[in-house]
Amino acid sequence: MEEKEFTLIAFSENSIGLLNRLTIIFTRRHLNIESLTVSESAIQGIYKFTVVVKASKTLIEKVVKQIEKVVDVLKAFYLCEDEIIYQEIALYKVPTEAVTRSNEIEALVRKHNARILEITPDYTAIEKTGHKDETQHLFDDMKKFKVMQFTRSGRVAITKARRERLSEYLHKLDTEKLTVERS
Amino acid sequence: MKTKKISGSEAVLLSLLEEGVDTIFGYPGGAIMPVYDLLYDYQDKINHILTRHEQGAAHAAQGYARVSGKVGVCMVTSGPGATNLTTGLADAMLDSTPIICISGQVHAPLLGSDAFQETDVMGFSMPITKWNIQVTKAEDIPGAIAKAFFIATTGRPGPVMIDITKDAQFAEFDYSYERCNDVRSYVPRPILQMEYVEKAADLINNAKKPMALVGQGVILSGAEKEMLAFLEKAGIPAAWTLLGASSIPTDHPLNVGMLGMHGNYGPNIKTNECDLLIALGMRFDDRVTGKVDTYGTLAKIVHFEIDPAEVNKNVIADVAVIADIKETLEAILPLINQNKRDEWLNQFKIAYQYEYDKVIKNDLHPEKEELTMGEVVRRVNERMNGEAICITDVGQHQMIASRYFKFKNTRSLVTSGGLGTMGFGLPAAFGAQTGAPDKTVVLFVGDGGIQMTIQELGTIAQNKAKIKIILLNNNFLGMVRQWQQLFFDKRYSSTELVNPDFITIAKGFGIDGNTVETRDKLDAAIDEMFNFDGPFLLEVKVEKEGNVFPMVAAGASVSDVRLD
Numbered sequence: 001m002e003e004k005e006f007t008l009i010a011f012s013e014n015s016i017g018l019l020n021r022l023t024i025i026f027t028r029r030h031l032n033i034e035s036l037t038v039s040e041s042a043i044q045g046i047y048k049f050t051v052v053v054k055a056s057k058t059l060i061e062k063v064v065k066q067i068e069k070v071v072d073v074l075k076a077f078y079l080c081e082d083e084i085i086y087q088e089i090a091l092y093k094v095p096t097e098a099v100t101r102s103n104e105i106e107a108l109v110r111k112h113n114a115r116i117l118e119i120t121p122d123y124t125a126i127e128k129t130g131h132k133d134e135t136q137h138l139f140d141d142m143k144k145f146k147v148m149q150f151t152r153s154g155r156v157a158i159t160k161a162r163r164e165r166l167s168e169y170l171h172k173l174d175t176e177k178l179t180v181e182r183s
Numbered sequence: 184m185k186t187k188k189i190s191g192s193e194a195v196l197l198s199l200l201e202e203g204v205d206t207i208f209g210y211p212g213g214a215i216m217p218v219y220d221l222l223y224d225y226q227d228k229i230n231h232i233l234t235r236h237e238q239g240a241a242h243a244a245q246g247y248a249r250v251s252g253k254v255g256v257c258m259v260t261s262g263p264g265a266t267n268l269t270t271g272l273a274d275a276m277l278d279s280t281p282i283i284c285i286s287g288q289v290h291a292p293l294l295g296s297d298a299f300q301e302t303d304v305m306g307f308s309m310p311i312t313k314w315n316i317q318v319t320k321a322e323d324i325p326g327a328i329a330k331a332f333f334i335a336t337t338g339r340p341g342p343v344m345i346d347i348t349k350d351a352q353f354a355e356f357d358y359s360y361e362r363c364n365d366v367r368s369y370v371p372r373p374i375l376q377m378e379y380v381e382k383a384a385d386l387i388n389n390a391k392k393p394m395a396l397v398g399q400g401v402i403l404s405g406a407e408k409e410m411l412a413f414l415e416k417a418g419i420p421a422a423w424t425l426l427g428a429s430s431i432p433t434d435h436p437l438n439v440g441m442l443g444m445h446g447n448y449g450p451n452i453k454t455n456e457c458d459l460l461i462a463l464g465m466r467f468d469d470r471v472t473g474k475v476d477t478y479g480t481l482a483k484i485v486h487f488e489i490d491p492a493e494v495n496k497n498v499i500a501d502v503a504v505i506a507d508i509k510e511t512l513e514a515i516l517p518l519i520n521q522n523k524r525d526e527w528l529n530q531f532k533i534a535y536q537y538e539y540d541k542v543i544k545n546d547l548h549p550e551k552e553e554l555t556m557g558e559v560v561r562r563v564n565e566r567m568n569g570e571a572i573c574i575t576d577v578g579q580h581q582m583i584a585s586r587y588f589k590f591k592n593t594r595s596l597v598t599s600g601g602l603g604t605m606g607f608g609l610p611a612a613f614g615a616q617t618g619a620p621d622k623t624v625v626l627f628v629g630d631g632g633i634q635m636t637i638q639e640l641g642t643i644a645q646n647k648a649k650i651k652i653i654l655l656n657n658n659f660l661g662m663v664r665q666w667q668q669l670f671f672d673k674r675y676s677s678t679e680l681v682n683p684d685f686i687t688i689a690k691g692f693g694i695d696g697n698t699v700e701t702r703d704k705l706d707a708a709i710d711e712m713f714n715f716d717g718p719f720l721l722e723v724k725v726e727k728e729g730n731v732f733p734m735v736a737a738g739a740s741v742s743d744v745r746l747d
Contacts, residue, residue, distance in 0.1 A: 013368050016317070017305050024310045065492035071314045071334055074368045 001056035005034070007084055007157050008060065010049040010067050010076040011041055011166045018072050022049060025066045031055055035088070037154035041166065046074065052155050075169045079159060086157035090135035090150065091117075092126040098145040099124045105145060112138040123148055186357040191321030191347065192217040194358050195285065196225050198328035201360045204256050206247065206617060207231045208240040212260025213300060215287030217352035219258075232617065232646060235638035237264050239610035241271020242636070244282040246614030248275075249597045250572055250622075252405070254335055255282040255614060261289055262300030265346070266307065270604055272342045273311040277601025278426060279403060281340035283331050291319040291348040304346040313341030321354035329363035337371035339490040340403055373491065375506035375514055382502045383461075383485045384518035390459035390483075392527050393419050394450065396442060396471070399426035399600075400464015400489060406509035407593045410463060411435070413512050418522040420531050422450030424465050426600045429590035433569065439531040443471040444735050445582035448542075449534030451735060451744040456530075457482040464488060464508045467497040468601065477740035487511045541746040542732045547587065553726035554702060556580050556627075556655045560587040562709050563625055563653070571623040572597065574615055576608030576632030579661035582731045584627040606635030609652070613639060616648040623651065623713070630656040630682050640692040643718050651712050652696075654685055654722040657729065665730045689720040696720035 012018050019038060026033055034052040041048035055063070060078045067076040096119060099105045105124075109116060114128035128138050132152070139150050159165070189197070195218050199207070207229060211219040222231050234240040237259045244255025259265055265286040275282045289298040308315045314334045318327045324347065331343040387393060401410050407430050414421050414431075420439040421431055431438045440447030451473075454460070460482045465471070472478040475497060486493075486500035487508050494503040504511045546557030560583060563571070569591030575581040575598040585596060597615050599607040612626035633654055643650055660678040667675050689696040695715060699708040705723070712721045733744045 017309065017315075020306065021309050028310065062492070062496055065494075065496075069490070069492045071366065071369045 001058055003054050003056055005052060005054050005081060006060045006078045007081075007086065007155060008049075008051040008053060008064060008067070008076065008078045009157065010051070011074045012047050012049065012070075013072040013074070014040075014045060014047050015072045018070070019049075021070050021072075022051075022067060025063060025070075026051075026053065029059065029063065031059070031063070035154035037156055043166065043170070046166070050155055050157055075166055077165060079157070083161070084157040084159055086131070086155050087129045088132055088135060088153050088155050089127065089129045090139070090152045092128070092139065092142060092147055093123045093149040094126065094142060094145050094147055096121060096124045105142065108138065108141050112141070114138060186359045188355050189358045190217065190221070190353060190355050191324050192221045192352040194321060194324040194356070195328065195347065195352070196221055196229060197358065198325045198360055199256065200228060201362065202254070202328070202332045204254070205229060207256045207258050208234055208243040208247070208614065209258035210234060210237050210240055210260070210264060212264045212287065214261035214289055214349050215258060215264070215285075215352075217349065218285075218287070231258070232642065234610065235641045236636065237267030238270055238606070239613075239636055239639045239642060241268045241282065241284065242274070242604075242607050242610035243614030243617070243639075243642075244284075245271060245275050245278075245280045245607075246574065246597050246611030247618035248280050248282055248614075249611075249618075250594050250615045251618035252594065253618065254332060255280070255618075257282060257284040258286075259284065260287045260300065261304070262302045264300075265304045266302055268344075269307065269311065270602070270606075272308060272344065274599050274602040274604045274607065275342035276311045276313065278599065279340050279399060280342065281335040282342045283335050283345065284342065285345045285347065287352070288317065288346045288348045290350045292350075294319075294348070304344065308344040311342070312344045315344040315346070317346040317348070318351055319348045321351045322356040324351065325358065325360045326363075329361060330366060333363040333366065333371075334369065338369070372507055373489065373505045375504065375510050377514065379502055379504045380511065380514045381518060383487075383504055384515050386459055386483055386485055386502060387417055387419075387461065387515075388518075388520045388522075392453075392457050392524075393417070393459040393461060394439075394453060394457045395419050395421040396460060396462045396465050397421050397423040397427040397430055398463060398465025399424070399430075400487075400508045401427060401430045402593055404464065404489070404507050404509040406464075406512055407431070409509050409512035409516070413516055413519065416516065416521055417519045418524045418528070419461065420524075420528055422446070424468070424471055424600075425585055425598060427465060428585055429595035430593050432591050433589045437528070440535070441586055443468075444473070444737075445586065445731050445733065447535065447586070448538035448733050448744055448746065449531040451733065451741045452534060453531065454478065454482070454741045455480050460484050462486045462488065462500075463512075466490075466493045469497070472497060473735045473739055473741040473743075477742065538733065538746065546583070551726070554700070554705065554723060555729055556583040556725050557587055558702075559653060559655060559705070559709075559723050559725070560584055560627070562705060564589040566709055566713055567623060567625070571595070571625045572615055572619055574598070574608055574612040574624060574626040576626075576628040577603045577605045578629045578632060579657075579665065579729070579731050580627045580629045580655040582662075605632040608632055609636045610639045610642070612650045612652070613643050613646070613648050616650050617646075624649075625651045625653060627653050627655060629661060630654060630658060630680055630685075631660045633685070637688065640689060640694055644693040648718055649716070650718050652718070652720045653712075654720060655725050656682065656685070656722050657725050657727050658682060659727060661729070662731070664728070668728070668730070670736070685720065685722050694718045694720055696722065698722040698724065700724040
């Protein structure tokens, strides 16, 4: 089946080893993670994993179910590109000498909607947010100035849907979850 | 809440007692010694059984859990003690068996320093446990154990690993215990959605040729009675998976036999004649479906399952009800029309007769000189009449025993299904006998498998467990040899065994035994075994190159089931 890029989002408790538990699910199915971002979500104590992965739709559906099955995971779902607004951040370090020599870098910063973070006698740090092809584009344009360092973050994403799925789910848990009676 | 100051070690034992644990299978060592020291004081409340290898402890806990429905508990030391549990954890994970393994760990400040007998227990056990936790503070012990029991036993059960550092075992704290009944991120009981129950009922009521596929979910949920009520009202023939065995009595008129690779001819061949397959707590394992593209080609599929991840995993369901199967069956019963499908059932009888003439007759009543595995199982049936618990190892004897053993009561077959673990049988039989002390436990084991965990004869002897061990010896790794014969041009690569004298070995452990090689002595030998008050090893020398049929070859369609 055709492979597509999916953004998989999981919300979890903050427990040691959880990232490992999640990546095992990908490893076992020979899936490579394109990018991964983990940080605290809008709800305190709940962490959000954003994973970009290329897979078939059938496989990603199964992976999501396996992730949701992990005890400490509250909710997981996958989204296609048209269902999310997403960004990555890239940082570039170029020699300050190259910035002052001409106005080419300044023009690139303007053109790419980037911004300058710090200038020292040795280097100038530039930041750009955007999609991968956009941050790559700026990198390619600046290559001739001998970029000293370049780094790119994983993806962060929000959904286009009106409601937040996690708060919906948490509400449902509070109101509908059955307690289990054990002998 | 009342609290008292105790050590982490004592908290482990008190917490286990709170959960009703009275038996632990284990093996001591450096990093778990504080708990073992306390066990000495708790001998009247907790029976610790020393196995001969940690793998044995894990399989014993599985056998215990499978027959009793309770949690099997293991305790081991760090490093090799913990890694030796791996096979048991993986087995319990695939077969949804609730076991809790507690391992000692090096002192917390030494974690990650490659200290003596340190291993990454969290890391290695992650893919083969339902949940795991490392505890480094004494005060976290009761909470971890409470959560472990909740997770291991609810929803789709499974193994849980608790790794406790040695300093946490020594440290003292104010102990109190609270049972766990809720974990925010975990849904043990999905809410039954009536809408899908109604859709399923509609498909069932309109089906002309339905077949039920009974899995272990029915046993785990305790839904045997509800299943029978459902099957009987709707008049639906029921076939069972390997782990679903014994959930429906062998003699029940709607029981049409075992599914899958070595299952019965009828259920396999009829899979592609059915217009409806109703899966009851089973997961469409590849050993059941054969080639999945040619599985249930004419059938709609109804899937009753507690684990959402199993739905649409291997086979796409037309209607799925994700809930506890007992609840689902109770909800659907009033919606089901009373039906009798005599003509359809009769087709299974015809298929059975066909299989009987081609395979079963020769297995159970052989005319050749050599003994068959099947006739040994038949003789045990005649003697036990369905009242025994059957344990198997893995291989040809496993398939023969599952096919022919007569079941009257649920939880009467303990076998390694998903993982297919050779060496499972002997320790699992010991665990089963411990979990069901009043039952007769019969173990069928091959000459290959018994040698993988043969040291557990020591555990059996020390505890005087009255297990009846039937060693079906063909001097081959029989199932592999069968595949070599059928699919690898009879190139018997590394499958023939030069075996020890098993009876001498048994006697060395203090276990009585006997060998039988001829048919005329078989009855008397089986009687001797059952009449003997204690563990007994009966070695039956069976035909060297017998094969198990029917067989759906790996990757073949269930329609291409072979009878020879």
